[in-house]
Amino acid sequence: MEGSTWSTQTTSGGIMKLKFTKMQGLGNDFIVLDGIRQSFSLSVEVIRQLADRHFGIGCDQLLLVERPTSPEVDFRYRIFNADGSEVEQCGNGARCFVRFVHDQGLTDKHQIRVETARGIIVPRLESNGLVTVDMGAPVFEPAAIPFQAPTQSLTYPLELNGSSIEISAVSMGNPHAVQIIDDLDTAPVAQQGPLIEHHPRFPNRVNAGFMQIVDRSHIRLRVYERGAGETLACGTGACAAAVSGMARGLLDADVTVSTRGGDLRIRWQGEGHPVLMTGPAVVVFSGEIELGA
Numbered sequence: 001m002e003g004s005t006w007s008t009q010t011t012s013g014g015i016m017k018l019k020f021t022k023m024q025g026l027g028n029d030f031i032v033l034d035g036i037r038q039s040f041s042l043s044v045e046v047i048r049q050l051a052d053r054h055f056g057i058g059c060d061q062l063l064l065v066e067r068p069t070s071p072e073v074d075f076r077y078r079i080f081n082a083d084g085s086e087v088e089q090c091g092n093g094a095r096c097f098v099r100f101v102h103d104q105g106l107t108d109k110h111q112i113r114v115e116t117a118r119g120i121i122v123p124r125l126e127s128n129g130l131v132t133v134d135m136g137a138p139v140f141e142p143a144a145i146p147f148q149a150p151t152q153s154l155t156y157p158l159e160l161n162g163s164s165i166e167i168s169a170v171s172m173g174n175p176h177a178v179q180i181i182d183d184l185d186t187a188p189v190a191q192q193g194p195l196i197e198h199h200p201r202f203p204n205r206v207n208a209g210f211m212q213i214v215d216r217s218h219i220r221l222r223v224y225e226r227g228a229g230e231t232l233a234c235g236t237g238a239c240a241a242a243v244s245g246m247a248r249g250l251l252d253a254d255v256t257v258s259t260r261g262g263d264l265r266i267r268w269q270g271e272g273h274p275v276l277m278t279g280p281a282v283v284v285f286s287g288e289i290e291l292g293a
């Protein structure tokens with residue numbers, strides 16, 4: 001691993017200067033922090049301050065690049081939602097992660113192995129500038145999501161304020177509840193999203209996906225994300241929606257997912273196989289921010 005060490009400067013007034021890069025994948029935006037060449041401590045309050053769109057830099061998630069804890073992987077990847085909660089997985093972030101470590105000279109590899117809170121993922125920079133990520137295999141077992149259900153099923157009824165919706169429950173490392181709706185433009189994302197996110201049957205909260213099936217190889221998707229609200233795109237949400245449709249026999253094995261921020265390609269060969277996600281990863285700007293210590 002290359003790269004020199006920067007020191008974070010703390011002034012006598014207790015102000016810490018932190019270098020950051022702002023990135024986005026289909027409009028799902030990130031603050032990326034190099035935790036290898038600079039040392040700092042992050043609290044929930046600091047993350048919320050950085051993520052604030054009016055008083056901070058602004059982001060849906062903050063991504064932390066760290067040294068790996070095992071020689072089998074190249075980096076450790078930690079993810080925090082805008083509300084400060086640490087989460088297991090982030091698909092759009094994974095694409096930005098490999099572009100960041102490559103652009104910053106932290107590795108010269110085009111394919112890296114990355115340790116996350118839920119296993120190893122493998123992002124690869126393609127020659128056309130897109131990034132493909134092996135996101136690992138999806139899990140449909142309720143206990144792994146976690147989701148309170150008596151038995152495993154491809155769909156479940158979920159009570160919401162007296163009415164019932166039908167969801168698929170999928171873990172892509174992080175938890176997703178996906179429902180099929182007729183028209184994405186009129187989907188009740190803002191109304192149902194928070195109710196699904198905090199539903200008592202999902203003790204760790206959940207990301208709420210709203211999927212419109214256009215045809216067997218094309219879906220449209222909006223996601224109300226746990227800890228961030230509706231985002232322009234959600235990579236793990238796209239994987240979860242696509243595999244839930246594939247597992248139910250509604251979709252083919254290679255699907256285009258249209259989000260409000262653009263398109264992702266999702267491929268899955270079926271049970272036990274990893275989900276492959278392909279899409280862009282873009283640097284917006286880099287800078288330095290002063291934080292009160």
Ligand SMILES: N[C@@H](CCC[C@H](N)C(=O)O)C(=O)O
Pocket residue numbers: 028060061081087088089090091092093174175207225226227228231233234235236237
């Ligand atoms: N935007 C992400 C998912 C980020 C984490 C999610 N909000 C959660 O709490 O699980 C993606 O692209 O996958």
